[in-house]
Amino acid sequence: MARLELSGVSKSYGAAVALHPTTLSVADGEFLVLLGPSGCGKSTLLRIVAGLLDPTAGELRLDGERINAATPRERDVALVFQNYALYPHKSVAQNLSFPLEVQGRSKDEIAAQVRATAALLGIETLLARKPSELSGGQMQRVALGRALVRSPRLFLFDEPLSNLDAQTRADMRREIAQLHARHRITTLYVTHDQVEAMTLGDRVAVFERGVLQQLGPPMEVFRAPATTFVATFLGAPPMNLVPVSVAGARYELGGLSHAGAPVDQGAVVLGVRPHHLELLEPPHGALPVRVERVERLGGQSTLTLACGANALVAQVRGDATFAPGEAAAVRWPPSEVHWFDARSGRRLPAAP
Amino acid sequence: MNHGPGLRLWRRIAMALVAYAFLAPLVYLLSVSLHAEGRGLGGSLLEAAGDPRWENYPAALARMGDWGRLFANTLLVTVLCVAGQLLTCSLAGYAFARIDFRGRDALFALVLATMMLPEQATSIPRFLLFRGLGLVDTYGPLTLPAVLGGSPFFVFLFRQYFLALGAELGDAARIDGCSHLRAWWSIFLPLARPMLVTVGIFTFLAAWNDLWTPLIYLMSPEKSTLTLALASFNRSYNTAVELMMAASAVVLAPCLLVYFLLQRLFLRGIEVAASKH
CATH class of the missing domain: 1.10.3720.10 (MetI-like)
Structure with a gap:
């Protein structure tokens, strides 16, 4: 049982602001992903919650109790590090039992807990080994075990899968999801990987340059990104963003005038996801483009298209027969168009 | 690294010289410690080898109190x-x-x-x-x-x-x-x-x-x-x-x-x- 509330939490180093005042709450048992590029403040926030870093301002509450001044021990949080941070001089078993020893649990209890945790993670055969004798995936499994062994109130992950190869990363991701489904420990998970964010999180908090940009369920954030940054950070390939100028609620693109602009006048950004672009044989009245590049990925192909001075990326079926240099036309469902303010990057409501 | 036999030989000689420089005083100390009474600091390194005076050791300890x-x-x-x-x-x-x-x-x-x-x-x-x-x-x-x-x-x-x-x-x-x-x-x-x-x-x-x-x-x-x-x-x-x-x-x-x-x-x-x- 743990409900975490942050209000106005910020961190600055002199004039440099690592994290602007941030307010968010994590419900009991929730899995919240903090997503963003490196240096966006997500790890700073995690370390503040862990008690490794003091916030410059703001308040942290765990189950309603103020924990600003509490040590990591008093907060009873567990943290899984990107580089595992296993104790190199201790065996796997000793790494697992260490947090319990520090808590002063009895020998029998420690042995039982270590056994149960090792069984849960399938590392019973590794117990006698030293960390230097383990593979990356095994080390992260042990690190997970060390965090899990004392049933913390709060589970924190700091890019735990970044150092693993693709296959192990996918396996561990599934395992973390299963562990959370089974134990329902409130979790904060820092990553820059959108796949982890989409698949693991009950909700996703997207950060950019120390500012929380958007907070919501992954699909909601994906469907209605609040800013151009969120629009391009979530989704691969990223959303197409095309600056257009609007006059009389019509906008111009590819030499043609289109209806459906969200404002009457001014500069806006049109956004459309690559998989919503439909390619047609020219002319067909749609937007004329030229195929610049074709990347065949098997099941699907990624096309780079030139549309006047703008570049568009389209995701089409793998057997689509377009070649570089060809002329084509694109269209997209009007309901899948996103509009953003050109200056602030903020989302605009669609045209009425 | 690729060291030819010539370089290796020179390195051995250099290390032998360094080792000698550090060992010689120690050997000299041991040698003098086995000298007969009154020989002072003279004599060669091997002088004591012929007639080692082991009794110097108990005597030295006795002198220390x-x-x-x-x-x-x-x-x-x-x-x-x-x-x-x-x-x-x-x-x-x-x-x-x-x-x-x-x-x-x-x-x-x-x-x-x-x-x-x-x-x-x-x-x-x-x-x-x-x-x-x-x-x-x-x-x-x-x-x-x-x-x-x-x-x-x-x-x-x-x-x-x-x-x-x-x-x-x-x-x-x-x-x-x-x-x-x-x-x-x-x-x-x-x-x-x-x-x-x-x-x-x-x-x-x-x-x-x-x-x-x-x-x-x-x-x-x-x-x-x-x-x-x-x-x-x-x-x-x-x-x-x-x-x-x-x-x-x-x-x-x-x-x-x-x-x-x-x-x-x-x-x-x-x-x-x-x-x-």
Whole structure:
């Protein structure tokens, strides 16, 4: 049982602001992903919650109790590090039992807990080994075990899968999801990987340059990104963003005038996801483009298209027969168009 | 690397010369210690081989007086120095490396700055301090400096070593519920073994061979250390060189023993200290 509330939490180093005042709450048992590029403040926030870093301002509450001044021990949080941070001089078993020893649990209890945790993670055969004798995936499994062994109130992950190869990363991701489904420990998970964010999180908090940009369920954030940054950070390939100028609620693109602009006048950004672009044989009245590049990925192909001075990326079926240099036309469902303010990057409501 | 046989030969010759330079005095000491009485410092290295006077050794020990007590005194002082130095230097190094407190860097600079003071410059104020504390003719002046943080250089070495171990390890220990003291004792100290051995050997040799401090502070003969006893072999007239060398060999033996036993760990610590900063 743990409900975490942050209000106005910020961190600055002199004039440099690592994290602007941030307010968010994590419900009991929730899995919240903090997503963003490196240096966006997500790890700073995690370390503040862990008690490794003091916030410059703001308040942290765990189950309603103020924990600003509490040590990591008093907060009873567990943290899984990107580089595992296993104790190199201790065996796997000793790494697992260490947090319990520090808590002063009895020998029998420690042995039982270590056994149960090792069984849960399938590392019973590794117990006698030293960390230097383990593979990356095994080390992260042990690190997970060390965090899990004392049933913390709060589970924190700091890019735990970044150092693993693709296959192990996918396996561990599934395992973390299963562990959370089974134990329902409130979790904060820092990553820059959108796949982890989409698949693991009950909700996703997207950060950019120390500012929380958007907070919501992954699909909601994906469907209605609040800013151009969120629009391009979530989704691969990223959303197409095309600056257009609007006059009389019509906008111009590819030499043609289109209806459906969200404002009457001014500069806006049109956004459309690559998989919503439909390619047609020219002319067909749609937007004329030229195929610049074709990347065949098997099941699907990624096309780079030139549309006047703008570049568009389209995701089409793998057997689509377009070649570089060809002329084509694109269209997209009007309901899948996103509009953003050109200056602030903020989302605009669609045209009425 | 590709070394030709010629280069390898030269390297061997160079190393042999260096080894000779270090070994020769030791061999000479052993050789003289077996000389007949009154031969003084003359004679070749091999002179004693024909007629070794093993009785010089019991005679030298007898001349030293209560040699068992001298050994015990020296051992006590040395062990206190080594234990004190290892604990306090590593603890201070941990604090400078791992704890973020106000004025830390300025304080660390100050600690390093004290390295520039030669011992001779501080010995008079230090004597006045210990006299004021009533500690003259006790082991306090010999051991307290080591127990109370000792050498700034060793604090520096431990700090560098702990910094090189990485911040995540300390964070992990804190997350696992450790206080700083517990993190130092359970995680950082065991990982610093090569450094502990290196600092331990340096401290052992310095304390065991120290003549200056006991000479200044110790008066009672029953508190005397081995180096003081060795120094007393030097008389204005009639210095029994062969006995002095025999006594020196006996006093030296523990140092050699400690070094050879811990040699491999010692070298690892030196390498670490040289490569990480």
